Amino acid sequence: MTNEELQAYLAGEFSNAEVKQGKQYIEMLVRAADLHETAVQLKMAPVLSFDYLFCLSGVDYPDTMQVVYHLESVTHRHIVVLKVNTADRVDPLLDSVSDVWQTAKYHEREVYDLLGVKFNNHKDLRRLFLDDTWGFPLRKDYKDEVRIVER
Numbered sequence: 001m002t003n004e005e006l007q008a009y010l011a012g013e014f015s016n017a018e019v020k021q022g023k024q025y026i027e028m029l030v031r032a033a034d035l036h037e038t039a040v041q042l043k044m045a046p047v048l049s050f051d052y053l054f055c056l057s058g059v060d061y062p063d064t065m066q067v068v069y070h071l072e073s074v075t076h077r078h079i080v081v082l083k084v085n086t087a088d089r090v091d092p093l094l095d096s097v098s099d100v101w102q103t104a105k106y107h108e109r110e111v112y113d114l115l116g117v118k119f120n121n122h123k124d125l126r127r128l129f130l131d132d133t134w135g136f137p138l139r140k141d142y143k144d145e146v147r148i149v150e151r
Contacts, residue, residue, distance in 0.1 A: 001047075006078050009047065014038060025070075027081045035084045036095040042071060042082070043100055049073045050080060053097075056107035058115040060140050061085075065092040065117050069104075086117065096122040114138040 001009070007026045011019040017038065018029040030038045042050040055070035069082040086092035096119035098104040108119045109128040116136035119125055127134075135142055 001076060001078055003078075006080065010080065013041070013045075022081060025079045025081045027083060029083045029085075032084055032087055032094055036097060036100070038082070039069075039097040039100045042080070047076075049075045051075070051101075053101035053103045053107070056104055056111065058111040058117055058138070060115060060138065061089075062140075064089050065115060067094055067111060067117060069097070092117040093120065094118075095120045096125075098122055 003021060003026055007019055007021060010017070010026065010028055014028065014030070016031060016034055020027055028038075042048055050071040050073050052072040052074050053069060054072055055068075057068050059066040059068060064085040064087075066083055066085050069084075070079065071082060072079045084094060086094060092115070094117060096104065096108055098108055098119070099121070105122070105124065106128065108117075108122055109125060111117045112119065112122075112125055113128045113130055114136060115138050130137070137144075
């Protein structure tokens with residue numbers, strides 16, 4: 001499937017999502033409430049078969065946190081970037097997709113550890129690198145009281 005065909009298919013299948021051609025891959029922005037259902041459909045639909053989550057990262061924006069999922073279909077050799085914004089930047093919360101892609105288990109823990117995004121239904125959501133005395137050091141409003149990080 002070409003990028004144009006993939007974009008047209010996704011736009012038709014996921015009417016609540018914003019689908020567009022990004023600089024390199026097709027990008028799909030979904031509502032937080034639709035995240036888990038969309039993830040299941042992206043993986044299970046035979047024509048899509050996005051069975052490989054190769055990157056999950058968090059982004060701190062002034063009004064929201066965004067989680068970005070890079071997905072690939074090993075079978076069909078196409079890639080999509082799934083994006084979702086949290087409703088709240090202060091206490092960000094999204095549904096976990098670790099039951100859809102096992103690799104999300106540790107990626108979600110890293111985003112939680114460094115940005116403070118919590119994931120509903122994650123079976124082991126705890127800090128991955130830092131202890132609980134730290135805040136969330138990748139947030140733009142993080143205060144480094146002991147000046148560990150020099151700017």
